Amino acid sequence: MNEKEISEIRRRFRPEKNNISFVRGCCVNEKREIVSEFEQSLLTSSQEETENILTTLKRTLSGTLGKNLMDIEFATQQVVDSEEHHLLMALRDSGLKDEDAVRAFYQKAIQSIDLEGNYLILLTYDVYDVPYRSKDGEKLEDADSDVFSYVLCSICPIKMTKPSLSYYMSENQFHNCGIDYLVAAPELGFLFPAFDDRSTNIYNALYYSRNAAEIHTGFIDEVFRCEPPMPAPQQKETFQSLLEEALEEECSYDIVEAIHEQVSDMILEHKVNKEEEPLAVSGRAMKGMLASCGVAESRLETFAEKYDDTFGKDAVISPQNMIDYKKFEVKTSDVTVQVNPERLDLVETKVIEGTKYIIIRAEGDVSVNGVNIHID
Template sequence: MNITKGDVQELRRRLKKTECTFGRLCGCYVNSGKQIVTKFTEQFSELEEDEYYKYLEIAKKTFSGTLGANLLELEFDRSDSGIEHQKYLLTLKDSKLANEELLDRLYEQVIEEYSYPGNYLIVVYHDVYDVPSKATSGEDQDESTELYAYCVCAVCPVELAKPALGYKEDENRIGARERDWVVGLPDLGFVYPAFANRGSDVNAVMYYVKTGRPSHPEFIENVLGCVAQRTAAEDKLAFKNVVHDAFGEDEEQADAAFFQMQKTISAMVAEREEDESLPPVELTAEAVSGLATEAEVPDEVRAQIEKSYEQVFGDQPPQAHNVLDSRLVEEGTVKAHTAALEQKVAVLQQELAHQAANATDTDEDDVPWETGTVIDVRMPQERAVNVHTEVVEGQKCLVIPLTGDESARINGVEVE
């Protein structure tokens, strides 16, 4: 991967009114029947203030997310089709969105490949970033290293506003508000050329997918001409299915094995996070087989996991953090800790019950005083029969006969 977190942040930081240099803004509104309702072209700097910030927010969202998770670096397919798509995107970028035919081609391709049942907006931006050079201290210098010209495309669902009450000024009353169509934040989008190592990479596309949404492989392949990739959410689900399917209908064992494998993956990822010099862990089929062995998975099931994993992921094994289900590990660890505590409490309760059952209960008749402090004396039953109360010098006493050389201790202190 050539795009770095710093590259993404550098572009994203510029998306504010004081630094944004977007030139032309184009787009079209598509209805649920896949028909273009309207098209528009604007100079970004001439937009009304409210519109300016809304369109800026849409563009900024296309640069958000986590690299390798929902922000993917795509490479062009080296087939004739992939090369043709790359040439088209370069031509579109070089036209600065002034060629209507090139824009229409993009709209048509998006409409053909984007699977969405409702209305949506396609927005395309053009920008030229005068990339400043970096001083040895890391601060920006005035001198430019290159001009980075690029296009941003965002596809945004448009939904009907929810019913609500509002103040109707012309009628001076509270009534139902008129519902209108509202443009949401992007479902997907892309930046071409990619900004990698603070420069233009015409051989790559930075592709954005809303977190939790599918990657739309048909869009990647047929609109961009790139090799499809999974998002982290798709990697995670595919990995889980591989493990569970190998166990067949034994869901309990599948859940237990999957949890143990996730715990090991969590430790591997944590180690890399502590030491940034270590490269990310790539989960090959062989590595997953090792995880299964460590989780004490039966050999035949482990072999099936390795085989299925190889078929699903092929020569593009995911990184460990992409298949890690942190919530599952956390919840499972808490449950295991709670269960261990409950087991300890149960054992203690059994011990207390056992001690109570074996203890000699003090009979009310054996209590030497009717009220006040109770002195509890324990001894074998054959000796207890000789214990009695007696008044000595006007004081009621408990008398325990001693024979031979016997002695007595109270609270560990010998009685003379």
């Protein structure tokens, strides 16, 4: 799914936009025991409650593609004949009314979720009459529409409040407030099936993790039986290691700066052009960037081999998982310097009488600990 398709589904989670009539789920304690099950109608809930429930569910479709939101791909054989895919289809096709399927899903989720404390497993079902849009994005009211039915799952921690003193204005008195249980934002969840090319794709699911560094691989393995994607922070660390190991002594400041600038330009151009498809870079493209920096052919081949071995042959990764285009850092064991990515020309490295130096050209005011200083 791309950002535009995700936004289209996110807009469904408004009281006037969706066909969601209920939310169901269960409460799980720290011993992995279901302490209660529930099904709450949104048709009889107050407007404020309905809006809060929909807002909580909608957060499962938030974050950055490639970091918080990841595509889960099923193999063809899984779609044809696998327990995990059949279970997800049963949830969707029954509109969450298949009790055996719902309870089987609860058990799969509970066995694999590694959250501390109590949490909720929330499930909801929606049917979307997808309006036809022309190539220029115009909505055509008279054209036929597709129907996209899907299940959204949100796993939400429950935070227990502490007893406190509260002032009630209507009574003009103080009273003790007891312990209460608050539903926190989703920690993980998914949308199934995926909404690709604005239509149903049962070969994919959209997976969400609030923490990009901890994507709950156990849950992915148990529920989807798919190879979990590499977390975004790990992709960045892996890419950095690839450069160091492949280039060795050729890994200079100038090359890292040039790679940062090229990848940054790619990201910014993608944003300016408002391209719908997620931006991704292949190992071949990275090899081309390194070649433009003058890296020796033998080093390029080493990089290409290590890239394929680490990420997979023909694998692509998000450029935003490779670098932080808003930040440029020069660091030694004792000093860290933050550089405006648009002014990398101010920094250079030199060896003077056998000693390595990082040289920063000072332009404009210079301050130390917030104090403006003069350099004679």
